[in-house]
Amino acid sequence: MRIVIAEDQGMLRSAVSQLLALEEDIEIVGEADNGEQALRLIREKNADIAVLDIEMPLLSGLEAAEKLRDEGRECRVAIVTTFARSGYLQRAVKAGVMGYLLKDTPVSELAEALRKIHAGKRVFSPHLTFSMMEEINPLTKRETEILLHLKKGDTVKEVSKTLYLSPATIRNYISEIIQKLEARNRMDAVSIAENKGWLPE
Numbered sequence: 001m002r003i004v005i006a007e008d009q010g011m012l013r014s015a016v017s018q019l020l021a022l023e024e025d026i027e028i029v030g031e032a033d034n035g036e037q038a039l040r041l042i043r044e045k046n047a048d049i050a051v052l053d054i055e056m057p058l059l060s061g062l063e064a065a066e067k068l069r070d071e072g073r074e075c076r077v078a079i080v081t082t083f084a085r086s087g088y089l090q091r092a093v094k095a096g097v098m099g100y101l102l103k104d105t106p107v108s109e110l111a112e113a114l115r116k117i118h119a120g121k122r123v124f125s126p127h128l129t130f131s132m133m134e135e136i137n138p139l140t141k142r143e144t145e146i147l148l149h150l151k152k153g154d155t156v157k158e159v160s161k162t163l164y165l166s167p168a169t170i171r172n173y174i175s176e177i178i179q180k181l182e183a184r185n186r187m188d189a190v191s192i193a194e195n196k197g198w199l200p201e
């Protein structure tokens with residue numbers, strides 16, 4: 001696979017590049033110290049994967065990823081950063097980024113992640129994925145509790161008895177849940193929350 005690496009810290013970029021180049025199936029076709037240079041190299045060298053830092057001069061890694069997406073390029077993007085921020089991760093996902101890894105990832109793991117990305121799989125730091133889910137999940141603890149009861153098939157009356165809340169309060173909660181999840185009804189809300197991994201097993 002043909003890789004372009006973009007990282008504004010020269011020593012780090014050089015070290016990662018040299019170590020990845022030792023892998024039999026990896027060819028480093030370009031190194032960049034800013035986002036614009038990275039884009040130019042990706043286009044010129046027809047790279048399979050771009051390994052991008054986020055904070056770089058001229059264009060950030062996320063801006064470069066968004067431009068690649070808008071151009072419809074087949075080059076896959078792996079973000080490697082020190083920033084464990086879920087806001088960045090959400091933006092990366094929207095930009096179609098296939099990997100989001102932290103800079104303390106060993107190079108052997110980075111190489112393995114690049115192989116998975118090359119094969120069309122997404123690779124995200126578990127820590128980041130968890131923080132992202134926490135941030136995006138709009139449900140409160142109480143709403144999640146009520147959804148779990150609805151999932152079991154409990155009626156409003158049964159839920160109100162179990163949670164010591166009035167049926168009217170439970171209905172208000174359900175209405176709020178349906179609105180937050182943009183669901184059609186309460187069972188649709190259960191299904192949406194389950195699919196997004198917001199309901200504990």
